[in-house]
Amino acid sequence: MTAAAPLEKKAGLTALVLAGSRGPDDPMARAFAVPHKALIAVGGVPMLLRVITALGAAPEIARIVVIIEAPELVHALPGLGLAANGKPVETFPAAGSPSRSVVAALARYPTPLVITTADHALLQPEWLRYFLAAVPDDADAALALARSEIVLAEMPDTRRTWLRFSEGAYSGCNLFYFASPKALALAELWRHVEALRKRPVAMLRLLGWGYALRYRLGWLRLSSALARLGALADGAKAAAVEMPFARAAVDVDKPADKELVERLLAADRLST
Structure with a gap:
């Protein structure tokens, strides 16, 4: 694996926060009587x-852009x-789905970019710093993953969506780094796959039957999966960073x- 770049090269970054809503019928917003899930x-x-x-507490971040309809x-x-x-906080209109919002934002905000989500309620500056430091220098884009062993050791009862590869099972950590303009091709591929989510045969045909x-x-x-995605995205190089932080895999969907996150926060308060 190519060595990660010095962290000093990943400074002055713009952070995109995906805060798009499913609209007034968002089940989480309804459940907690707020006008928007992010609230x-x-x-x-x-x-x-x-x-x-x-x-705001992460020294690598210079500007925060919230992608939201309101x-x-x-x-x-x-x-x-x-x-x-x-740090300046800007807004950018959500485009109906996470992938479409990222594609639209890439036309406005140049790479490199950090991307996370509004429901990443436990996000910590040290997680971001670790992630950025570990991204290989030659990667056009990277995502953060946590192994199931790490996540379940701290939160044995949590229910996560696992990506199961031959090396083990991983959970996404809602942290992405778009390092170069080539990342746009990966975002476009994401948009294409997202559009096919209700057409599994077409999605499998796109990704390749053998890989599926x-x-x-x-x-x-x-x-191999990352290499396949890169090949489908005009040769962009995608990388994964394994995170040693179990809580990085938790979002509030x-x-x-929400109950889990509040239990963890309460336990932290009792331990200090």
């Missing part, structure tokens, strides 16, 4: 504000300036996730 309070603090606070909700957040640590079969049987290596 759900976790430990008494809106999730979006928690994410902005973590990004920019007024961002600017009305209490303590926004303090949370952002003086090997994945189904547990024979596909993570490195359902009420049980």
Whole structure:
């Protein structure tokens, strides 16, 4: 594997926060009686504000862009300036899905970019620093993953979506790094796959039947999957960074996730 670049080369970054909503019928927003899922309070603090606070405390981040349909909700957040640590907070219109929003944002904001989500309520600056330091210098894009052994050792009852490769099972950590303009091709591939999510045969045809079969049987290596994605994205080089932080795999997609996050935060308070 190519060595990671010195962290000094990954400074002055723009961070995109994906905060798109499913609209007024979003089940999480309805469940917690808020106008937008990103405003759900976790430990008494809106999730979006928690994410902005973590990004504001990360020295590598120079600007924060929240991708959302309702920019007024961002600017009305209490303590926004303090949370952002003086860094500018901008909004950009969501485009209907995460992949479409990223593709649209790439036309406005040049790489390199860090991307995370508004429901990444436990995000910590040290996770971001570790991730950026570990991204290989020759990668056009990278994503953060956590092994199931690490996640389940701390949270044995958590229910996560596992990506199962021959090396083991991984959970996504809602952290991405788009290093170069070539990452646009990966974002376009993501958009294409997302558009095919209700047409599994077409999706399998796009990705390749052999790769799909090997994945189904547990024979596909993570490195082979990344190489295949790169080949489908005009030769862009995709990389994965294994995170040693179990909580990095937790986002708040359902009420049980919120309960888990609040239990973890309460345990932290008791231990200090």
